[in-house]
Amino acid sequence: MKVTLKQTLMPVINKPVDAYQFPQETRITIPSKEEAGTEKDNPKVKENQKLERPLPNPFPMPNPIKHRSDDPALFWKDKFGENDDRLKLSVDVRSLYRYEHISPESLIKNLYRTEEVRSSQLNIFEQFGNAREVDELEKVSEYYQHQDGWTNRLIQGDSLLVMSSLLERENMTGKVQMIYFDPPYGIKYGSNWQMKLNNREVKDGSDDHLTSEPEQIKAFRDTWLDGVHSYLSYLRDRLLVARELLTESGSCFVQISDENVHLVRCLMDEVFGSENFISLITYRTTGGLGSKTLSTIGDYLIWYAKDSNNVKYRQLFVEKSFGGDSMFKSIQETNGLRRNMNTDELRGYISKGNRPYRLSDLVSSGLTSSCVYDVKFNDRVFSPRKGYSWKTNQVGMENLINKNRIEAPGNTIQFVRYFDDFPVQQLTNFWEDTVGELNKGYVVQTSTAIIQRCLLMCTDPGDLVLDPTCGSGTTAYVSEQWGRRWITVDTSRIALNIAKTRLMTATFPYYFLHSDVNVEASEDKGKIKKKITPKIENSVSDIRQGFVYEEVPHITLKSLANDEPPETETLYDRPYEDKKRFRVAGPFTVETLQAYEVINPETLDQTEEIAEDEAVFEQRIFEHLRTTGVRNGDKNEQAIFVRVERLADDYLHAEGFYRAGQGERKAYLHIGPKYGTVSKDAVNKAVKECRRQGDADWLIILGFAFESDIENRSISMSAGNFQVSKVRMNDDLLQEGLLKKDKKAGSFVTIGEPDIAIVREGENAIVEIRGMDIYDPIRDEVKPRNVADIAYWMLDDDYNSTDFMVKQVFFCGGDKDEFDKWKKGISNIAKQSTKIKVETTLKVEIDEDAFDRLYGFQSHPIPYSKGKKVAVRVISQFGEESTKILKM
Ligand SMILES: C[S@@+](CC[C@H](N)C(=O)[O-])C[C@H]1O[C@@H](n2cnc3c(N)ncnc32)[C@H](O)[C@@H]1O
The missing domain is CATH 3.40.50.150 (Vaccinia Virus protein VP39)
Structure with a gap:
């Protein structure tokens, strides 16, 4: 995938x-x-x-x-x-x-x-x-x-x-x-x-x-x-x-x-x-698409x-830019010389050590009497415009001059603001x-x-x-x-x-988690550096205390003038990484909502409109059973129904008669919900009722989707056997009215069970997917197992009958070439790292055999133990699932 x-x-x-x-x-x-x-x-x-x-x-x-x-x-x-x-x-x-x-x-x-x-x-x-x-x-x-x-x-x-x-x-x-x-x-x-x-x-x-x-x-x-x-x-x-x-x-x-x-x-x-x-x-979202107007x-x-x-x-x-459209169009060279940026510099090519800067006003927008005074700078005297004051007092101005933060490009003095005073801007x-x-x-x-x-x-x-x-x-x-x-x-x-x-x-x-490390921050050439060492004691791994983030100083006119340390801003999108480790997703559960109850239109307290809709839907199903019938996915046999009649039962919704061999046979039909999944519970009840009736050869469970653990099976009764088959209804039955073309739903197709085996190998066993029918709702056909049609499969090698714990997973579907490329990439990295002999706290080595098995039908070995249950779930490219529970 x-x-x-x-x-x-x-x-x-x-x-x-x-x-x-x-x-x-x-x-x-x-x-x-x-x-x-x-x-x-x-x-x-x-x-x-x-x-x-x-x-x-x-x-x-x-x-x-x-x-x-x-x-x-x-x-x-x-x-x-x-x-x-x-x-x-x-x-x-x-x-x-x-x-x-x-x-x-x-x-x-x-x-x-x-x-x-x-x-x-x-x-x-x-x-x-x-x-x-x-x-x-x-x-x-x-x-x-x-x-x-x-x-x-x-x-x-x-x-x-x-x-x-x-x-x-x-x-x-x-x-x-x-x-x-x-x-x-x-x-x-x-x-x-x-x-x-x-x-x-x-x-x-x-x-x-x-x-x-x-x-x-x-x-x-x-x-x-x-x-x-x-x-x-x-x-x-x-x-x-x-x-x-x-x-x-x-x-x-x-x-x-x-x-x-x-x-x-x-x-x-x-x-x-x-x-x-x-x-x-x-x-x-995009670079701009052709449109007649904007x-x-x-x-x-x-x-x-x-x-x-x-x-x-x-x-x-976010990063601030300089040159181009920004205000930072001047540069200070490493020798202290200040000049306008050349064309390359305006495009962003700045030599190491040179500092982009801009000039900004030193005159305040209001009047503070203590900030009205004459400033001597480069043998000239400057005073604020009439009715205004400087942005800082006399001591502050001295500080700015001593820190080489003043320039006099014309009739007044201005403040030199370096790009790296605050290299970012607010999002x-x-x-x-x-x-x-x-x-x-x-x-x-x-x-x-x-x-x-x-x-x-x-x-x-x-x-x-x-x-x-x-x-x-x-x-x-x-x-x-x-x-x-x-x-x-x-x-x-x-x-x-x-x-x-x-x-x-x-x-x-x-x-790095803040709770697990000691942090020493220092300033170096206007940058804040953090030395991070793992705590030997008292590390509690409390993610609530956050990560250790990069910080940037925010040098301002005020902090320079007042000789104060600059304020700092935290970059929440730049936490420090522990390069010696990597991380995967934490444990998660896949959950489902309580299924819709199986609907029998007659027993439902529903509006007339819905009941009518259900009845029309049901008639459509009956009609198709009589014309195209139920196709056996494996053998291409067709069971055409001679008669289909509605029953007033909650789980056996209809009975039908079809020709087989010499005579006519009887089947019961359970019709799954129109918009939902056929539940195992409903199937069990239908099976029970079918057994009680004791007069049919076949119980057909019609559905668009089935709970994953419903199995086809043969049920024995004193008066003989009957088969229970999952039959997939064609989606077109459901989409009527939504489709532009009036596609006629072709058939109902039986869905085979995945053929899954446990093979014992000494102390261990492996699980193997040997066969699986996959229903393709687009082409309305059942196809035999094909690696590209199974998206992935997984297993719980010690299933406790309640909780499916995914212990192994195998990705089959998709592009084999891509998988091979991916695998090759990984082994190259592995080889490289062995050569360099990178020091790690733990020797980790790729298990080639395990990787080989990932794109395939055989599991990793699991310890054999008689009677242990193994749950296997296979997911097709259409998102359909099938689960089988096997016993060792
Ligand atoms: C626009 S997509 C979301 C894409 C997502 N942001 C991503 O990055 O892949 C909308 C999703 O909402 C789901 N959706 C639509 N109606 C929904 C509903 N009533 N309840 C839950 N999911 C729904 C659709 O199946 C679809 O996957």
């Missing part, structure tokens, strides 16, 4: 691997995916099923603005519901479940042969708090009460539901320091989503490039049906909940283009209050604080120096530089950052780099898989 390979491990071979920890921070205990449903009896869940919040400014119509003190407001269709009577935001509160536990540090250590790794294997369980040691019986009451150690979180689900769950189930009101929200910019269906992990080509309006993920289609239908009107409701609801998550000093950034910036700003005025507006930042070269960040009087703010600085809200992300893994990926600035301006190390629109995980990536904690959310499996692999393989510099 492209994203992963480019960023991985490159510069770091000889250094110990590390990750920042947050020992003081905690998060609340939540159930794992396997424990889903057990939380139903938990008091917090029982008493708290809905989030309800008043909508801001529900003015009665007509025009509510009566006074000049009223803020102008924005109105849109259905802002307060269809009948203008919706005064509250109301959200069903769902649970979040832990799904995977990933510790990049442990994964990467697998690839090195180090003495440290051999002597003390990282305990992955310890890295995820202590929830897993809790007795089964106590677990339910521990959910939402007990605090675990902190881990960052990658959550699949709709942002509104996830944020509501964080607020209502997990008490996270006021816990988030910064929110970075990068919603789809507009309301076009096609332009926002990518349909394959390794293919960023998305053309708006092209049917072939439309995403086919049910969650995304639902998100689109729900939120953009009324165009910009629904878009505004979508944003308002999410911002309302997001605001509540913010700390009193917290900030929220919304990234947006010029298409809707005006509307979103008005909307944010409503949600946050116009008094909490902080800034509208314009940043450059070219657009940038986008916007709208920044609001929870409370502008309280907002946490760290001033950032403003105009970011001309940024560019779009060059190395994109996701079609709408934000450049790290943009999010980094936001994060450095309004958070400190250890603070919590939330991104409700994760995409490729840029916010999480930047937070990792800067030692902030993070939570990120997306509905798209494609996006989350890209983010997950990006984080699993990312490497970062190790910034």
Whole structure:
């Protein structure tokens, strides 16, 4: 996968691997995916099923603005519901479940042969708090009460539901320091989503490039049906909940283009209050594109604080320029000679030791009587203009003269301001120096530089950052780099898989923690130097105390005149690096939102309109079963149904009769949710019911997406067997009306199970992926295993039936050439470092065999132990997953 390979491990071979920890921070205990449903009896869940919040400014119509003190407001269709009577935001509160536990540090250590790794294997369980040691019986009451150690979180689900769950189930009101929200910019269906992990080509309006993920289609239908009107409701609801998550000093950034910036700003005025507006930042994304009129070269960040009087703010600085357009057009040579810059110097070519400078006024804008006097300088006498005074008193002026800071170019004297008196300038809200992300893994990926600035301006190390629109995980990536904690959310499996692999393989510099070092600062030729030595004792590794940052002196006329040491400014984006170490992402959990219940239209308390819609959808399915039938992915056999009839059962939704061999056979059909994933629980209930009926040969589970651990199987009954098959419905069934062409959905295709084996090799065993069918929703075909179609696979070699702890990961898909290049690069670095014999505290050596296995189908060896469970999860380029549990 492209994203992963480019960023991985490159510069770091000889250094110990590390990750920042947050020992003081905690998060609340939540159930794992396997424990889903057990939380139903938990008091917090029982008493708290809905989030309800008043909508801001529900003015009665007509025009509510009566006074000049009223803020102008924005109105849109259905802002307060269809009948203008919706005064509250109301959200069903769902649970979040832990799904995977990933510790990049442990994964990467697998690839090195180090003495440290051999002597003390990282305990992955310890890295995820202590929830897993809790007795089964106590677990339910521990959910939402007990605090675990902190881990960052990658959550699949709709942002509104996830944020509501964080607020209502997990008490996270006021816990988030910064929110970075990068919603789809507009309301076009096609332009926002990518349909394959390794293919960023998305053309708006092209049917072939439309995403086919049910969650995304639902998100689109729900939120953009009324165009910009629904878009505004979508944003308002999410911002309302997001605001509540913010700390009193917290900030929220919304990234947006010029298409809707005006509307979103008005909307944010409503949600946050116009008094909490902080800034509208314009940043450059491209070098300028051809346009009939004025070219657009940038986008916007709208920044609001929870409370502008309280907002946490760290001033950032950018390099100042000299020559060209700047005021610094003079130069002082090493011999002291001062002159105007020549052409080369104006372009920025300055010889070592020469100091660019400019002259600035010495006359004050007001009158201070003690600062009115004559100055003798170079045998001339100068006095301030009538009615004005000098900027300093007589003693100060003497100091400036003695320090060679005065020049008399004409009739008055001026102050010599060197460029290096303060070589930086304050960052403003105009970011001309940024560019779009060059190395994109996701079609709408934000450049790290943009999010980094936001994060450095309004958070400190250890603070919590939330991104409700994760995409490729840029916010999480930047937070990792800067030692902030993070939570990120997306509905798209494609996006989350890209983010997950990006984080699993990312490497970062190790910034010295202030708490762990002694710092001696000294000034040398106007520069502040810091000598950093690790503390032998009392190092507590407290990231809350921050990093050790570079500082620059801010020499001013005042400090020189008063003979004071200059003030210093901290450069928060320039921490000192420990070059002997490198860092990977800390442990994180992948989480999912409680699944939608499987829908049986007859049993649902729903509006007529929805019921009708469901009935039409169901009829479409039946029609296709009768015409094209169910195709067997492996054998290209087709089961055409002679009759299909609806049943009034919650789990067996229909029965169908198909011809096979001599006669007619019966099948039951379970129809999965229209926009969602077929849950294992629903399948188990369907199987139970099918067994009770005892009269069918086949149970067909129709779905667009399946929970990863649903398996095809054969069920034995006293009266014979029946087969349970997962059957993938063609996405076109779902996209009707969204596609431009009227594509007829072809067929339903059975999805085969991955063929995975454990092979014993003496004391060890290896896991091997031998075969896997991959359904390609674009071509509507099932293809046999191909290395390029499996994005990656991972395993837990000692699965405890509840918590998938990712112990090994293998990246197959993508470009083999790129992988080879990457690997070659790494071994070259390894060879080089052996030659130079760089001194390290730890001997780290690349494990060639382990690297060789990374792009393939065989795992690293795992210790064999009879009866031990191994969980294997395979993820296709389409973001579809399959999990198998094997026993040794
Ligand atoms: C513009 S992209 C974000 C890109 C991101 N900044 C990056 O650097 O990759 C918007 C993302 O929001 C996700 N999204 C859209 N609606 C959502 C919703 N209701 N809940 C969660 N995620 C949503 C989309 O799947 C998409 O990945």
